[in-house]
Amino acid sequence: MEYTPRLKKKYQTEVVDNLKGNYKSVMQVPKLVKICLNQGIGSAASDKKQIEAAQNEMTMITGQKAVLTKSTKDISNFKLRKGMPVGVRVTLRGDQMYEFLDRFVTSTLPRVRDFAGIPTKGFDGRGNFTMGIKEQIAFPEISIDKINKITGMDVTFVTNTDSDADALALLKELGLPFKK
Numbered sequence: 349m350e351y352t353p354r355l356k357k358k359y360q361t362e363v364v365d366n367l368k369g370n371y372k373s374v375m376q377v378p379k380l381v382k383i384c385l386n387q388g389i390g391s392a393a394s395d396k397k398q399i400e401a402a403q404n405e406m407t408m409i410t411g412q413k414a415v416l417t418k419s420t421k422d423i424s425n426f427k428l429r430k431g432m433p434v435g436v437r438v439t440l441r442g443d444q445m446y447e448f449l450d451r452f453v454t455s456t457l458p459r460v461r462d463f464a465g466i467p468t469k470g471f472d473g474r475g476n477f478t479m480g481i482k483e484q485i486a487f488p489e490i491s492i493d494k495i496n497k498i499t500g501m502d503v504t505f506v507t508n509t510d511s512d513a514d515a516l517a518l519l520k521e522l523g524l525p526f527k528k
Contacts, residue, residue, distance in 0.1 A: 353447050354446075354450055356454060359380075361490040362494075363377075363518070367518065378507050378509035378514045378515060379508045380445065384437065384438070384502075386437045386502045386504070387499060387500070388435035389402050396526070398496075399436070401496065402436050405484055405490055406436045407438075410438045410444070411491065414436040414437065415436065419431065420480050430436050445522075451488075453525070460483075464527065466524055467526075472512075475511055475515040476507060476515065477505045478503070478505075479503055480503070481500055482498055485498060497522055507519075
């Protein structure tokens with residue numbers, strides 16, 4: 349028997365049934381395409397260990413190897429040269445995406461300090477939602493003792509719909525706790 353993530357089963361059974369009333373066909377129901385995590389490290393140009401630590405942390409959080417992002421141009425005020433690493437990113441799709449979303453909703457968001465729900469202002473007008481996390485220690489995979497610098501990260505949920513309202517309904521059904 350093949351393993352399917354809990355949220356993927358929930359999407360296929362409950363979420364599609366709840367949302368399909370608004371559409372002519374079941375195939376028009378919005379889907380979560382991918383989740384992108386991005387972490388910029390500002391002072392990484394001078395410290396290579398920070399970039400490696402951020403890459404290891406992101407790999408532990410997602411279960412997928414993080415990719416370095418490099419600067420595209422020279423900026424002398426920041427002592428930055430073209431091609432220097434400035435951050436790390438991961439793109440999750442398929443089963444790993446649903447596993448990450450499940451862990452994110454059930455164990456990470458409750459650990460965020462002073463959390464009162466996700467604000468709905470992070471939609472971009474094309475059905476994608478981006479939110480920021482101020483401290484990476486909210487993730488249970490990361491040990492507070494092994495951290496030398498607390499950094500934040502961006503989490504982007506990409507859907508296959510162009511409407512923010514449809515994307516909001518989908519993300520609410522998947523369990524993201526938005527503010528009322």
